[in-house]
Structure formats: structure tokens, C-alpha cells
Amino acid sequence: MSVTCDVIVIGAGINGLSAAALLAKSGKRVIVLESNETPGGAIRTEEVTLPGFKHDLFAMNLGLFAGGPVMAALGEDLARHGFALVPSSRPFASVFPDGTMIGVQTNAAATRESLELVAPEDVASWDRLGARLGEIAPFLIGFLGSEMPSWGAVRTAWKTHRALGTDGVYDLIKLSLSSTRAFADENFTSPKTKALLASWGMHLDFAPDISGGALFSYLETLGGQMFGMVIGQGGASSLVSALVAVIEENGGEVRCNARVDQILIDRGRASGVRTLNGDQVLSTTVVSNVNPSLMPAMLPADEAARPEVARAENFRPGLATMMIHLALDSLPDWRAGDAREFNYVHIGPYLDDMARAYTDAAAGFLPERPTLVVGQPTVSDPSRAPEGKHVLWVQVRVLPLEIADGSTWDEVAEIYADRVIDIIDEYAPGIRAKILGRAVLSPADLQRYNANLIGGDSLGGSHHPAQFFFLRPVPGWGRHRAPIKGLYLCGASTWPGGGVGGTSGALVAKTLGA
Numbered sequence: 001m002s003v004t005c006d007v008i009v010i011g012a013g014i015n016g017l018s019a020a021a022l023l024a025k026s027g028k029r030v031i032v033l034e035s036n037e038t039p040g041g042a043i044r045t046e047e048v049t050l051p052g053f054k055h056d057l058f059a060m061n062l063g064l065f066a067g068g069p070v071m072a073a074l075g076e077d078l079a080r081h082g083f084a085l086v087p088s089s090r091p092f093a094s095v096f097p098d099g100t101m102i103g104v105q106t107n108a109a110a111t112r113e114s115l116e117l118v119a120p121e122d123v124a125s126w127d128r129l130g131a132r133l134g135e136i137a138p139f140l141i142g143f144l145g146s147e148m149p150s151w152g153a154v155r156t157a158w159k160t161h162r163a164l165g166t167d168g169v170y171d172l173i174k175l176s177l178s179s180t181r182a183f184a185d186e187n188f189t190s191p192k193t194k195a196l197l198a199s200w201g202m203h204l205d206f207a208p209d210i211s212g213g214a215l216f217s218y219l220e221t222l223g224g225q226m227f228g229m230v231i232g233q234g235g236a237s238s239l240v241s242a243l244v245a246v247i248e249e250n251g252g253e254v255r256c257n258a259r260v261d262q263i264l265i266d267r268g269r270a271s272g273v274r275t276l277n278g279d280q281v282l283s284t285t286v287v288s289n290v291n292p293s294l295m296p297a298m299l300p301a302d303e304a305a306r307p308e309v310a311r312a313e314n315f316r317p318g319l320a321t322m323m324i325h326l327a328l329d330s331l332p333d334w335r336a337g338d339a340r341e342f343n344y345v346h347i348g349p350y351l352d353d354m355a356r357a358y359t360d361a362a363a364g365f366l367p368e369r370p371t372l373v374v375g376q377p378t379v380s381d382p383s384r385a386p387e388g389k390h391v392l393w394v395q396v397r398v399l400p401l402e403i404a405d406g407s408t409w410d411e412v413a414e415i416y417a418d419r420v421i422d423i424i425d426e427y428a429p430g431i432r433a434k435i436l437g438r439a440v441l442s443p444a445d446l447q448r449y450n451a452n453l454i455g456g457d458s459l460g461g462s463h464h465p466a467q468f469f470f471l472r473p474v475p476g477w478g479r480h481r482a483p484i485k486g487l488y489l490c491g492a493s494t495w496p497g498g499g500v501g502g503t504s505g506a507l508v509a510k511t512l513g514a
């Protein structure tokens, strides 16, 4: 079977769907081809433990999307199709072995109070960094929303210079290149405040000593106070179904169980795709939401062999992630009692532990004490569980892509999950007795769910500086274009990187006239 359309989108991740929705709304006939049985990629809500307990299997925090260009353009349409955001004024906390915690709230006075209890020496720095973020945020947001490189980015750089002066620009460059540890040492004294910051670097693949980590850690930590956190009411999948509805009501189509195995090329230009079951969809514009390291294998051999195409295979994954989903009888009894009010509770506990976990994982060893992000979505969205009950979203950062002793993730996942629960139990004694159901998704499972998550890398490719900014994903594949006419890219592997933002999809849609 062969059909034609204006734009083909390969992959129904947040960016593929965002591009498709914006293009469909601008009048283009769009067909999205998704290999899975459901759209959404790394966004998927399912009752994986017990009936009535809705778990965001992968992404939960929708802050990037809420503040991004797709929400700005389609917010009303998405709301009409049932997408609603649930805000939280208590986005995250870090808990420590001595039973203390620091909690970040949108109420700056409350955050200050929390800091004063455990790290009074850092309160002034915290306030200074918060005020500074207010000054630089508009420029950073400008960069993150611009094609990279582009005249738009140059204009933002010029505006930044005019507003902040040469020293201010140099400070920003330094921030973008610093490790979290360097930035933390420069600004804070208490190991607890430093850990509060560094936990956010671990959400990406920025262990404390990796250059480039400071920017993300700073933005997320102080940004938490500025913006709070938002999650999707009833689960993040409501965003996916709303985007699909926008595509369909504008004449587009989302076909699932349609894995693309060949991108067709005619005289050096994309001409369509072929799916595994032999269907062809023809168009001279193809947008790929596929990890670029997988794309050479989807191209004719002569195209794939061209050095500028083949280099995409060198795009490196970040380290792996494991997810543990728990159905709970009641919220954890955190030794740091107030932690039960926060959406995320980070367990590092300290910078050196995070650095060690990362080095172990990179060398193929299972970290003895991995960094944990314990998500408590039902604190702000009780609709995700039966009345009085809760779900826990536990993200284990960072883990080996391959285990050095040759064991497989299928063999060790449940045993390792027990170790993780033991660690949580140290901070929230009695957690085991509250568990009504549990589902473990190992790094291998992540890749089974979504081919883009190579080896269980949740990021769609490492974000270290050699693969970021105008170098993402690899030189020659920037500006959301593959080195083949008519073949465009979006997704976590492209600028501005991972997360449920939709920005790369919006940038491609803009390039294509939406």
C-alpha cells in the first residue's frame, strides 16, 4: 500500500507529535508512523501495579512543556482535549542520613526557612543566585528556544550582552562550562546545599565533576523555587492523547504498529519511508523523531556509508536509568517528616556519593548507593490512586548500560530494586510494609519500550558539552537537519535536548512553515 502526504513524521514521541500537531494545524497533511502499539514514546501512563493505580512509567514532570512553545501555541486545543496541568508549590527536597532535609518551595520565605535549619551559612548565596536567575532567565530561555546555531541565537547573544555587559556574558559562558561541584563550591558552604544542587545534575548525565553540569543544576534548583513543578492530571499520557486529537482534528493521522525500517532516497533527497510490513508513505519531507545513531541503518547502504551520515553512529548514549513503580497504602514516613509534601525527594545523599555512583556505573559496576529520585505525584494529584492510597515513582540514576561481569539487566533488575527499596527504607522506615504492588522497569525494559532509549539511557543521548548546543547530535547534523535533503530531525537527541519540552518539534515545524 502506498499513500502520499505533505510531511511524514517517524516516531510519536513528544517532539514528533508536537511537530505533527503544529504542522497539521497550519494546514499540512501529516502522517505520523509509530512502531509501538501506542503513541507517546517516553510518556506513558499505565496501571502497571494494581488496578486504579496510575503510574507515569517514564516522564512525570511536565514543567518544560508547560513553559514551552507548543503549550503557548496549542494550549487551548490541548485543554479542549482533556489535558490539564496540576501545579505543585513544593517541587522537590533533598533528604540526608541524619534525618534532616532541605525543601524548595515557590514560597521563597519557606525555602529560606528550610535552609536556615540546616545550612544557615548558605541563605544569602541562595537568595543572590535566585535573584540572578531572574535576570538571566529570559536570555537562557531565548537560547533554548532558538535554532542552534542561528541568527536568532546570535540576536539573543547580542541582547544578553547589552543587558549584562561583557563580564555578565563571560559569567554565563563560565556557568555553561562549569561542573556542578565547581559551581557549588564557589557559591555554597554546606555539603547539604551542594547536594541539593547536584541531585539535579544527576537527572541528566552530569555527575558533580562533569563540565557543563552547573547550568542544568542551577536552572532546575533555583528554577524550582521560581516556577514550582507541574504534572499532568491523571497522568502524563493525557498530553499524548490531546496532541493526537489535535493532529486528527486537523486532518492528520497517527498510525501505530508501523515501524519504519527504510527511509527512501531519490536522487539524494528524502522521498518517503517504508514500514516493516511493507507499506510505503511518500513525501519529500520526512521528520525523524528517531535517535540519530539508529538512522544510518534506516538509509540505503550508499547513503549510510557517506562519512557525514555514518558519523551519527558515534552519537553516545548517557548512562542508564531504572524505574521502580510502587502502589502504596500510604505515603512514606520520611524521617525528615516534611518530605512527604514534596513531588520529588532526592536521595544522593552527598556530592561524593553521586560522583562515585557515576564512576561505578560508567565502569559497568552496579552502584552500591545510586542516586534516587523518589517521585510522589499523588501528593498533588490524588486522582492517580484510589482514595487515600498513593503511587511512588522511583527513578534510579545512574546505572551501567552494560554490566561488567556479564550479567544481564533481566537477571539482576529485581535484586537491584530490592537494594533500592532498602535505601529508601533508611530514610523512610517501614516503606516495605506499605507496598501493595511493585513494577520494575530495568534499563533493558526501557529500550524495549522505546528503541530511542539505547541501553536504557533515558536522555536520548548524553548531554555532555561535546554533544550539546550547536554540536547536538553530531557535527553536520545540527539545525534539526540530517545531511540529506528533505530529512529533518527532532527529539531528545537534538537541540535543546531531552525532556518533555516539545521545543525541537516546534523548531522543525517552524522551519517547515507552521
Ligand SMILES: Cc1cc2nc3c(=O)[nH]c(=O)nc-3n(C[C@H](O)[C@H](O)[C@H](O)COP(=O)(O)OP(=O)(O)OC[C@H]3O[C@@H](n4cnc5c(N)ncnc54)[C@H](O)[C@@H]3O)c2cc1C
Binding pocket: 010, 011, 012, 013, 014, 015, 016, 033, 034, 035, 036, 039, 040, 041, 042, 043, 057, 058, 059, 060, 061, 062, 063, 064, 258, 259, 260, 261, 289, 290, 291, 321, 323, 395, 446, 449, 450, 451, 452, 453, 457, 458, 459, 460, 490, 491, 492, 493, 497, 498, 499, 500, 501
Ligand atoms: C524513565 C524516564 C523518566 C523521565 N522523566 C522525565 C521527566 O519527569 N520530565 C521530563 O521532562 N523528561 C523526562 N524524561 C525524558 C523525556 O521523557 C524524554 O526526553 C522525551 O519524552 C523524549 O521525547 P522524544 O521526542 O525524543 O521522543 P521519544 O519519547 O524517544 O519517542 C520516540 C518514538 O519514536 C518511536 N520510534 C523509534 N524508532 C522508530 C521507527 N523506526 N519507526 C517508527 N517509530 C519509531 C519510538 O517507539 C517512540 O515512541 C524521562 C525519560 C525517561 C526514559
